[in-house]
Amino acid sequence: MSGRFPIEDVSPVVSCGRYPAKAVVGELVPVAARAYREGHDALGCNVVWSGPDGAARPFTRMHPGEPGQDRWHAVIRPDAVGDWTFHVEAFHDPYLTWQNAVTKKLAAGQGPADLANDLAEGAQLLDAAAPGVPATQRQRVARAAAALRDTDRELSQRVEPALELADLLWAHPVRELVTVGDEHRLWVDRERALFSAWYEFFPRSEGAVPATVDAPARSGTFATATERLPGVAAMGFDVLYLPPIHPIGRVNRKGPNNSLTAGPDDVGSPWAIGAAEGGHDAIHPDLGTAEDFRDFVAAAAEQGLEVAMDLALQCAPDHPWVTEHPEWFTTRADGTIAYAENPPKKYQDIYPLNFDNDPEGIRAEILRVVLHWVGEGIRIFRVDNPHTKPFDFWHWLIREVKQVEPDVLFLAEAFTRPAIMHGLGRIGFTQSYTYFTWRTTAAEMREYCEELVAAADYMRPNFWPNTPDILHESLQHGGPPMFKIRAVLAALLSPSWGMYAGFELFEHVARPGAEEYLDNEKYELRPRDWAGAQEQGRSLAPFVATLNRVRREHPALRRLRNLRFHDIDNPALLCWSKRDADTGDTVIVVCSFDSTGVQWGNTTLDMPALGLDWHERFTVHDELTGASYDWGQRNAVRLDPYLQPAHVLTVRRPAPPGTPADVSTAPAQLSTESVPEDLSGGTAPTTPAQKDELRWTS
Structure with missing residues (x-):
């Protein structure tokens, strides 16, 4: 920094500027700083920002924040994608002074004499000031200067034209004693880095035929997996994540449920x-050829x-690297x-890499x-266990790849200590898996999401209710309503979310004593009857398709920084909103954490966070049911896990006359004669017998 005035606590700055902050194309990025001066003269601040092309962007003046804080x-x-400064x-x-x-x-x-x-x-x-304003405004400034010099006018008439230039000279100020702060970096990704909906399936299971007494098992291929693509696209996903597609080692190969004998x-x-x-760099021959893979990628692109x-930077004992580079x-x-070991877990079929003996050679490969x-x-890589590899390696690799192709994105699969997860975000990982799965109360979820919002300058969350490794006990025992609840939370709290195949079929049976699926697909083929279930x-x-449609249609749901929580008097309920500053698009969600019983609650909304005055009434439209209601700051809600475990409300105003007063008293919600459609696609259960039918049977 050079100049007269202190400039401190600039944001977004990551690790004192060691790493760039993050944003995506089109995102409104908040910039803040603490700046102050001596005496009573007025201080002004502005941001100078330049794109990857080095060209400076338009003059951006900063506004003062809370009085007395000098923020x-x-x-x-x-x-544009790339490195910004x-x-x-x-x-x-001088004008404001x-x-x-x-x-x-x-x-x-x-x-006049006092003010001469x-x-x-x-x-x-x-x-x-006149030369610095647009040409169309220079005569106006000249007339105001002439008025100040005109001693024949009344004092108010002399001063008024100059005071009316406040907005013009705010946007085009006279700047003196300019102090230039330190330069900071901002890496900008394409929008999918922040807003994405992921779906994971194993290509080998799609179209697979399990072994019988008369015939061996037959793996699915890229060709048979292509047949599943329309179903994935119909649910509204835009990223299809494939587990490793490479040849699988035969030495120490694991059998079903991670057994030692295959x-x-x-x-x-x-x-x-x-x-x-x-x-x-090879493809498993059971899946097809390199050309088959290219055809699969192209077919996926046609489906959006x-x-x-x-x-996954690890090797089977018979990987070529083991003999070529011991x-x-x-x-x-x-x-x-x-x-590999993670006591008490043992992975005899995997050798971890050692980055210390030949770091240059292993990096190059x-x-x-x-x-x-x-x-x-x-252009997207989901990175397996990045926290078990050197951090300086990842910082180097991601930078090197982005120099070749800036659009490449990296998702960190790192369920580890918070500092490490945040560190991976700082050094360059585009997105991160999170602790979402283990936040099972409204209070825990709110606290965790507020932590993630505070880290939005460098860490982008991706919420997954399940993975092949993780089947949380809430899904094991919560019934179909819990699957709906977790989908709402994942899809509408985070701009990026994902789910592993089988979630939509309510797969819930765990291996005894473990937080993972019985007959885990990691170790065996698992074809599913998608059409029959539907x-x-x-x-x-x-x-799920409805949730993803709402996400696509509402810009407010594409961002993380705009997440705001609202008070509700029932600890089993969570209320939050997102608002898009450009369009005013606003979504309010109220979600239950109880999959077994009806929950009532009363909201106390932060109205300014919704772009509304405290006294205003407004209409909300429920995207799940199609109903509309008249709301204000305080509203009663009723959530039934079988009928509707959540309200997904888009804000419309003003509320027309005759609109139902609140969600809890809306006839469509309480009538048993007109039962709403169940959120899983069938009819909502209304009797104990119908509800029991939807409970799990082992």
């Missing part, structure tokens, strides 16, 4: 990468799906290579592998 605020909107400038504002002084003196009753110097100085100031038909874990057929690949692994005292898949059209009304797919 200044502005928003910028980057419009910004810095804050502070300056003496003059305006403040003259206004106070006039209020004190001072006359002020009037002359004001005219000189306007002479200096039979001849057991397919093994896709994360045990590498065999005689090749390693991380972008394929994300798994980047130095890339850890050798134990007995001469054997160490397999991994960069080659990643760029190979980038060359095949892949026909029988046993699929959550229609509800």
Whole structure:
């Protein structure tokens, strides 16, 4: 920093500027700083920001925040992918200083003689200001300067034209004693880095035929998996994540449910990468050829799906790297290579990489592998267990890849300590898995989401209610309503969310004593009857499609920084909103955490957060039922886990006469003669027997 005035606590700045802050194209990025000066003269601040092309963007003046805090605020909107820079400038504002002084003196009753110097100085100031305003406004400034010099006018007539220039000279100020703050970086990604809906399936399970006494198992292929793409697209997802598609090791291959012994038909874990057929740059021959993969990626794109690949930097014992580069692994005292362990879990079919023995060689090879898949059209990687690899390696790799292809995105699958998860975000990971799965009360969820909003400058969450490794007990025992509840929370709290195949079929049976699926798809083929489930009304797919439709149609749901929570007097309920500053689009959600019983609550809304005055009434439209209601600051809500576990309300105003007063008394919600459609796609249960039918049976 150089200049007269202190500029401190600039944001967004990550790790004192060591790493760039993050944004996406079109996002309103808040910039703030603390700046102050001596005495009583007016200070002004502005942001200077430049795009990847180096060209400066339009002058952006900062507004003062809370009085007495000397905090200044502005928003910028980057419009291109790449590396941006910004810095804050502070300056003496002679017009605002003059305006403040003259206004106070006039209020004190001072006359022309008392203000003689002020009037002359004001005219000189306007002479200096005129060249800096738009050409269409220069005559206006000149006339105001002439009025200040016109001694034949009344004092108010001399001063008024100059005071009316406040807005013009705010946007085009005279700047003196300019202090230039330090330069900071902002990496801007494409919008999918922040707003995305992910779906995970195993290609080998789609179209697979399990083994029988008469025939061996037959894996699904990219060709058979293509048949599943329309169903995924119909649910509104835009990213299709594939577990590793590479050859699977045969040495120490795991059997069903992670058993140590594999039979001849057991397919093994896709994360045990590498065999005689090749390693991380190869495709499992059971899935097809490289051309088949390209066809699959193209078919997905036709359905509006972008394929994300798994980047798992680990090897099966028969991976080519093990024999070609034994130095890339850890050798134990007995001469054997160490397999992966997370006590008490053991992964005898996986060798972790050791980045210390030949860091340059292993870096070069991994960069080659990643760029190979980038060359095949892949722009998204879900990175397996990044917290078990060196952080400086990831910082280097992500930077190197983005220099080749700035659009590439990296999702960190790191269920680990908070500092490490945040650290991975800082060093460059685009998105991150989170603790969402284990936040099972409204209070826990609110606290965690507020933590994530506070970290929005560098960490973008992706909420997953389930993964192949994680089947939380709330889904094991909560029944279909809990699946709906978790889908609402994941899809509408976070701008990015995802789910693993089978969630829409309410798959819930866990391996005894574990938080993972019984007959886990990681170790065996698991074909599913998607069409049959849909026909029988046993699929959550229609509800998921509704959630993703609402996300696409409402810009407010595409951002994280705008998440605001509202008070509600029932701890089993969570109320939040999102509002888009550009369009005014506003969505309010009230969601139950109880999958077994009806919950009532009374909201106390933060009306300014909704863009409304405290006294205003407004109409809300429920995107799940189509009903509309008249709301204000305080509203009663009733949530039945079987009929409707959540309200997803879009704000419309003003409320027309005759609109139902609140959600709790709306006839459509309480009538048993006109039962609303169940959110899973069938008819809502209304009798104990019908409800019991939807409870789990083992």
